[in-house]
Amino acid sequence: MRSSVPRLLLRRFISTGPTSCAPPPPTSASKELKIPFQQQEEAGGGKKRSLLWWGAVSLGIGTAVGVAVGYDQIKRVRTLVKNPSDEVPFILTAVPAHTPSRSMRFVTDASGLKLTLFQYQTCPFCCKVRAMLDFFGISYDIVEVNPVLRSQIKWSQTYKKVPILVVQTPQGEILQLNDSTMIVSALYSFLFANKHQAGNSTSDTNNSMYSIAKCYPTIKYNDDDGKAQTEIMNKYFLMLDGDLGKRTKEDILEERKWRRWADTVYVHTLSPNIYRTVSEAIDSFKYFDKVGEWEKNFPTWERYLVIYVGALAMWMIGKRLQKRHNLKADVRLSLFEESDYWVKCIHKKGGEFMGGSAPNLSDLAVYGVLSSIEGCEAFGDLMQHSKGLGKWYHNIKNHLKNNLIQS
Numbered sequence: 561m562r563s564s565v566p567r568l569l570l571r572r573f574i575s576t577g578p579t580s581c582a583p584p585p586p587t588s589a590s591k592e593l594k595i596p597f598q599q600q601e602e603a604g605g606g607k608k609r610s611l612l613w614w615g616a617v618s619l620g621i622g623t624a625v626g627v628a629v630g631y632d633q634i635k636r637v638r639t640l641v642k643n644p645s646d647e648v649p650f651i652l653t654a655v656p657a658h659t660p661s662r663s664m665r666f667v668t669d670a671s672g673l674k675l676t677l678f679q680y681q682t683c684p685f686c687c688k689v690r691a692m693l694d695f696f697g698i699s700y701d702i703v704e705v706n707p708v709l710r711s712q713i714k715w716s717q718t719y720k721k722v723p724i725l726v727v728q729t730p731q732g733e734i735l736q737l738n739d740s741t742m743i744v745s746a747l748y749s750f751l752f753a754n755k756h757q758a759g760n761s762t763s764d765t766n767n768s769m770y771s772i773a774k775c776y777p778t779i780k781y782n783d784d785d786g787k788a789q790t791e792i793m794n795k796y797f798l799m800l801d802g803d804l805g806k807r808t809k810e811d812i813l814e815e816r817k818w819r820r821w822a823d824t825v826y827v828h829t830l831s832p833n834i835y836r837t838v839s840e841a842i843d844s845f846k847y848f849d850k851v852g853e854w855e856k857n858f859p860t861w862e863r864y865l866v867i868y869v870g871a872l873a874m875w876m877i878g879k880r881l882q883k884r885h886n887l888k889a890d891v892r893l894s895l896f897e898e899s900d901y902w903v904k905c906i907h908k909k910g911g912e913f914m915g916g917s918a919p920n921l922s923d924l925a926v927y928g929v930l931s932s933i934e935g936c937e938a939f940g941d942l943m944q945h946s947k948g949l950g951k952w953y954h955n956i957k958n959h960l961k962n963n964l965i966q967s
């Protein structure tokens with residue numbers, strides 16, 4: 561059996577530029593600095609030599625003191641808390657015990673994986689993961705998480721957000737994948753590597769979900785304000801292991817650019833729009849109540865607490881988000897502008913989707929986040945504003961329905 565290390569490294573390079581690079585090779589800078597002094601020493605010249613000598617020594621001491629003081633100051637705020645390579649991916653000893661709220665089943669599923677998605681039905685990041693799973697026809701169970709108590713994810717030791725995907729692999733591992741973007745990248749890489757879509761599955765352990773998920777290590781650090789932060793390395797990168805199939809490096813890079821845009825620009829236009837006024841915020845929460853089946857999943861008092869207190873809180877938070885993300889005073893205009901930009905760029909490429917004749921991961925990311933607000937007033941206004949976006953949106957929606965056999 562071949563060692564997985566070289567192939568994983570190769571996979572990273574083929575992933576068209578990893579974010580976690582190996583440290584650069586040591587330079588010969590120190591050698592080069594030394595040479596002039598050595599040459600002068602060899603040339604003789606006692607007084608000149610000693611002046612240079614003391615100059616160099618003082619410079620050295622000064623630099624060392626400066627570096628030490630600077631390092632100490634930086635270290636105080638930017639300390640790496642830990643970089644637990646053995647915790648990534650997080651391996652669970654058992655599947656968290658929860659009855660699924662519902663199950664999605666697809667005829668096309670040949671992945672061999674058993675997936676459980678811990679989610680909020682209308683969280684844009686969860687919608688993004690569902691769009692990907694539905695598009696590729698991978699079956700999964702859904703556990704709806706109570707947004708107030710979040711008791712369904714109490715088992716998760718460190719990560720307290722949704723989505724969380726629990727993956728049972730054919731090799732018997734139980735993996736906890738955190739973060740929508742990482743989940744999508746890892747699953748796509750897995751499907752691509754194993755060519756499941758061509759019915760060409762392989763049992764190569766280098767293409768196992770475990771090996772792939774290891775390419776997305778989590779690092780923890782303190783930021784400039786001393787606040788603990790967590791980052792998942794390479795989360796936008798696909799680990800394609802050499803064979804790009806029909807894909808090109810350029811199209812992978814472009815897809816990545818738009819996936820980032822969905823997460824860092826487009827998604828931020830949504831909240832201030834759906835919580836634009838108090839009554840709009842209440843209506844949005846009522847919609848979440850309906851599609852999240854809160855009546856079925858949570859006690860009545862809690863539902864109403866979330867609807868009314870949540871709506872008020874989100875209306876206020878929406879105003880802060882509007883400022884933070886530099887949205888226009890009329891937030892609808894920002895939503896319209898970004899949506900128009902997306903549609904214009906698709907048209908420029910000449911296809912029906914950003915991926916050309918079929919949706920790619922960026923189409924699914926933008927569709928996913930937008931689908932989270934489908935029943936809200938802002939969504940209706942947007943569809944009125946842009947028929948082009950409406951056409952693109954419903955084309956994808958139809959694609960997603962094709963494989964489904966039971967939900």
Ligand SMILES: N[C@@H](CCC(=O)N[C@@H](CS)C(=O)NCC(=O)O)C(=O)O
Nearest residue numbers: 683684685720721722723739740741
């Ligand atoms: N970068 C993460 C963001 C996930 C996220 O922020 N999820 C929200 C729900 S939309 C969350 O769980 N927030 C914590 C909470 O509800 O307490 C991802 O893409 O999955």
